[in-house]
Amino acid sequence: MGRWSGSRTARVLAPPAAPDEMPLLIEPQLATLVERHPAGGDWSYEIKFDGYRMLSRIENGDVRLFTRNGHDWTSRMPGLRAALEAFRVDSAWLDGEAVVLDETGKPDFNSLQNAFDRRSTSEIVLFVFDLLWFNGADLRERPLRERRALLREVMHEVEGPLLRFSDDFAEDPGSLVASACKIQLEGIIGKRADAPYRSGRSTDWIKLKCNLRQEFVVAGFSRVKGAKSGVRSLLLGVYEKDGSLRYAGHVAPHLSTTQSAGFAGRAAALAQAQPIFYNAPEPERDREFHWLKPDIVAEVSFLEWTPSGEVRHPVFHALREDKPASAVTEEGVAEDPASGVVRSTRERPGPQGTVLIRGIRISNPQRVIDNSSRHTKLSLVRYYDAIAEWALPYLHCRPLALVRAPDGINGELFFQKHSERARIPGVEELPTAVYPNHAPLLVANTAEALVGLAQMSVVEIHSWNGVAPDLAHPDRVIFDLDPDPALPWSAMLEAAMLVKVVLDEIGLRSFVKTSGGKGFHIVVPLTRRQSWEEVKAFSQAVAQHMARVVPQRFSAVLGPKNRVGKIFIDYLRNGRSASTVAAFSVRARPGLAVSMPIAWDELNEVKSGDQWTMAKAVARQQSLHNDPWEGYWRTRQGITVAMRRAVGMKR
Structure with missing residues (x-):
């Protein structure tokens, strides 16, 4: 077991016959926002920490700390690095959240940001909640309960002021959410205890929040007409699945003097003459708009989405450094996580007779695709949107073969395995290295991908018996x-x-x-x-x-x-x-x-x-x-x- 030899741990995980090669980076697993907790199933619940997601790589005493987007922040957190060096392991990947705690012991996101702004990060605490790799063994295929059992053992001797094990709770999740909201936490995270670790977003992990809260692209700001400085509100946007930026409302920022000066400098460098929003807000009599290239990210909480796709009663929290603007989309909401249904927060009209579902424009929504049932293309899209989270676990990283019916099922059907000329919204291409000497294979890992397939008139979805990246062995x-x-x-x-x-x-x-x-x-x-x-x-x-x-x-x-x-x-x-x-x-x-x-x-x-x-x-x-x-x-x-x-x- 390398430098860890605890007898209880040895019973949890036997040493591998031949150590695997540890990856240089691991993309984190992400949670899906849900409206209510599952009614049943094998779930584990933890506090949702208000901080920065941080993955830690340890190999032969060398420690590296990575953000969720793979940026190396090791040099910015020397205290955490030193604490992690105390791990008596040959190799490990840990997943956790970096936070700063206030005087009551609650995570304080503003204090975390101030710590980075002041370059004084000695009080940053890492709550560790998952173990992805241990002494040559890749644990990601093992169920969460096994990974956490081993993590609990590994953390036993190294827990301290800066490193803490993220506990899970056996109470009813409804009571947990109520308690979290009462003490002004952000919410809780639910995780399927029998599921493997899957990079990317899925409903194996779910978020139950006290308020809606997410990141937005800042693609402009307003100020009082005639004023030479100052910011009245930030103009917020989210990316649609076709790559266009949708205006999603505005929020008044609350920035310190230092933060205001920093924002002004960035805004001056990003200034442009025209808005990038495809639905830019109309000019107002008492204020003027200043447009920016989409680079700045703000975190905002709000009451709800309006039918037009804007936020209602927004509250500014912070400008974020750890998330790229290009990745900011509207978070979908799972209405019934127990059953797996994930729906967009709304379906709304799009331009020129289209419909927008999950940010994807559905063209010709009323075209009949089955004469016998009179089902339309829109009903097919709605079905795949509604069934997505039941279907996705059985599709994750599996190469696809698709049956398209652009003229309905009574017309000519097309069988497709590759992107060909048209890119399908949300659908990813696997690296050619996983299936050499062939065109890139397609996978559908998100609800957006299933909506995108239906938009492209895909009726049937067929899948391989193998899962990438190991396409040499069927599962x-x-x-x-x-x-x-x-x-x-x-x-x-x-x-x-x-x-x-x-x-x-x-x-x-x-x-x-x-x-x-x-x-x-x-x-x-x-x-x-x-x-x-x-x-x-x-x-x-x-x-x-x-x-x-x-x-x-x-x-x-x-x-x-x-x-x-x-x-x-x-x-x-x-x-x-x-x-x-x-x-x-x-x-x-x-x-x-x-x-x-x-x-x-x-x-x-x-x-x-x-x-x-x-x-x-x-x-x-x-x-x-x-x-x-x-x-x-x-x-x-x-x-x-x-x-x-x-x-x-x-x-």
């Missing part, structure tokens, strides 16, 4: 049960249960979802040990085993003539670059049914593979108290020699 195997259309539905129910029984017998836990068409998909999560070739060969052997054992029911040979009166177990979904329709994806078929995860004990209640429409899918998810795929993310299993032998493989 699941899928059996697609494809029936002869003449078979009764009862035959499908029987077939799905038979496959489950076989998988249970050989020791593999499985999960089931409707295909959104005529059958079921049976999903088996795997730890990433086997190659694509090994997994595909195993899946073929399972299909052939089923066909041997129950030949009157199953076929393992592709082609309609081979499945007459039978169900083809499609194992071909398990090759590298093959894909399967994703959980919660719409299908480009009349009625626009959805591929819906279900629990095994619900199986006999399912009436067809296309039972759930978009509206029924959202309603179902909102009504659920338990996840039908409970335990999916905690499942750790691989394909063993005994399993191969059980299905007739020779090795």
